[in-house]
């Protein structure tokens with residue numbers, strides 16, 4: 001029971017007991033109320049530069065709360081838009097819901113959830129490495145991409161084909177084929193929302209500049225279901241992994257900026 005942060009005790013609503021920052025001023029995820037976002041022409045004037053390479057994904061691991069494709073970041077950098085520095089790609093993972101449920105994403109848009117949400121995690125190269133950056137106010141930049149049900153996404157399918165090789169927490173396999181995470185960007189990645197927030201799992205460090213893509217990525221209903229074939233530990237033993245998302249928390253004194261009008 002202890003091991004699973006979503007299922008032990010009261011789950012996310014109890015995280016503040018061990019991590020008081022859970023009730024902090026710049027927590028994530030949040031609901032994106034599109035009536036209250038503010039277009040910032042500076043974001044449009046200095047477009048986000050997202051660079052990925054074919055050789056940047058080394059391995060995939062079952063972290064016990066998601067899958068994680070890990071990178072050495074070679075040739076994979078993020079800059080521009082809201083960022084004052086160059087950030088290097090470190091890993092991507094996802095969060096998703098349960099069968100026949102509409103929840104699953106962490107961020108919501110006008111109160112609406114998507115079935116899943118992908119996070120591409122980058123760290124600020126002004127720091128020595130990810131570990132040094134992870135708890136600094138400008139330490140991380142995470143690109144969030146919503147998944148919606150639609151046509152199959154063969155690229156993501158190649159990553160999902162590896163899930164059967166990482167059945168338990170800590171299991172890890174090398175990725176011996178080329179996979180460019182740029183495949184996971186929506187067709188239009190110009191339009192995004194950005195705000196200052198946090199990690200969405202403990203330790204919930206308030207270190208993330210969030211860049212939430214407005215356009216979702218289409219994956220098939222079967223691919224959403226395959227996410228749940230990953231396994232994790234629960235109070236009743238090992239079972240399928242799902243509902244590994246933190247629901248939105250109060251925006252407090254923040255404005256979410258939009259790169260589009």
Ligand SMILES: NS(=O)(=O)c1c(F)cccc1F
Nearest residue numbers: 119121142198199200201202
């Ligand atoms: N989910 S998230 O993207 O905010 C995230 C990270 F980027 C890194 C570590 C923990 C974590 F929760």
Ligand SMILES: [Zn+2]
Nearest residue numbers: 093095119200
């Ligand atoms: Zn995440």
